[in-house]
Amino acid sequence: MKIINIFNGPQNASVIVQGCMRMPALTKEEAAKSIRTAYDAGVxxxxxxxxxxxxxxxxxxxxxxxxxxxxxxxxxxxxxxxxYPEKEEFDWTKESILASVDGILSRLHINYLDTLLLHRPDLLFDPEEVAEAFDCLEKAGKVRWFGVSNLMPMQTELLNKYVRQPLVINQLQLSLEQSQLIDQALYLNNKTTDMSVNRDGSVLDYCRLHDITVQAWSPLQIGMFGGTFIDNSDYPELNKVLSEIAERENVSKAAVAVTWILRHPAKMQTVIGTMNPVHISEICEAANVKLSHNDWYRLYLASGKFLP
Structure with a gap:
């Protein structure tokens, strides 16, 4: 497994992150098998x-x-x-952050979190309150490092004005199908396609400039909840190229799709969501695959993009 050192954050971290969103559907024995499989694969x-x-x-x-x-x-x-789905709101108040971390630590039966991310922006967030919460958590030894998820550059700048701790991670959606983080730069000043629209404030470049590690979530996903593009009949060309490279490298198509993200020089981590031990092992092979410059572009174009 390839590892990276997150600037101002965790060192020797695996480039593949095991996401646990689907873990409630498992028994504790099944969950243990998934965790151990990921760990044995280097995660x-x-x-x-x-x-x-x-x-x-x-x-x-x-x-x-x-x-x-x-x-x-x-x-x-x-x-x-x-x-907070049950309240239909996002909440970054000091009270909410502190209570959330206490709940997290209690449920996980641990004394500290390695990293805490603020999960999607609270439209009413007060950066001074967030700063106070982070200081309390750091002083109490409950959180070692801090970051954000799905946050625009100027919102990050606003936080950085008040927060003492470096924001070391931004978790953002990225896949061959959902590649808006990358697309817009190709179509600058091009009024013939809406792919020229800057939808994210150039957040990928911002993170690279400010040494914030991007964690790419839903690396196989169509949209947010559209299922996977792997073996999807709506993506014949993409699956053809994925198959060719997968056969050449003796890995799964899913591993190639994840490798496409890891090939980017931004030095990202990729969050995988499967709980299936076989699929976990297969996808983790992505860290051992080397895509050429040409491979990367072949996959990008096969996903439905075009060069201007």
């Missing part, structure tokens, strides 16, 4: 959020981890807070 970074199963993902992880034989100090545990 040492596990991602949670308070809204994943309304906390049940963290509960199941805590039940399963002792069954794996993995030591807490040998892995990075990350969680996110701020989304």
């Amino acid at each position: 040492n970074f596990f991602d949670h959020a308070t809204c994943y199963g309304n906390g049940e993902a963290e509960v199941r992880f805590a039940e399963a981890l002792p069954l794996t034989g993995i030591k807490r100090e040998d892995i990075f545990i990350q969680s996110k807070c701020g989304i």
Whole structure:
């Protein structure tokens, strides 16, 4: 497994992060098998959020981890807070952040989080309140590093004006199908396509300029909830190229799709969501695949993009 050092953050972190959103559907024994499979494949970074199963993902992880034989100090545990589906709101108030972390630690049966991400922007967030919350959590030893998820550059700048701790991660959606983070630069000043629209404030370039590690979520996803493009009949050309490279490299098509993200020089991590041990092992092979410059562009164009 390839590892990276996150600037001002976790060191020797696996480039593939095991997402735990689907863990509530598993028994603790099944969850333990998924965790151990990922770990044996070289994954040492596990991602949670308070809204994943309304906390049940963290509960199941805590039940399963002792069954794996993995030591807490040998892995990075990350969680996110701020989304409240039951209240239909996002909340980054100091009170909410502090209460969320206490709940996370209680459900996970741990004393500290390696990383805490603020999960999608609260439209009413007060950066001074966030700063106070981060200071409290750092002083209490409850969180080692901090970051954000789905945050625009100017919102990050606003946070950075008040927050003392470096924001080391921004978790953003990216896949061959959902490649808006990359697309817009190709179509600058091109009024013939809406792909010229800057939808994200050039957040990928911003993160690179400011040493913020991007964690790409839903790397196989169509849209937000459209299922996977792997073996999807709506994406014949993409699956053809994925198959050719997968056969050449003796890996799965899913591994090639994840490798496409890891090939980017931004040095990203990729969050995978499957709980299937076979699929976990297959996708983790992505860290060992080397795509050429030409391979990367072939996949990009096969996903439905075009060069101006």
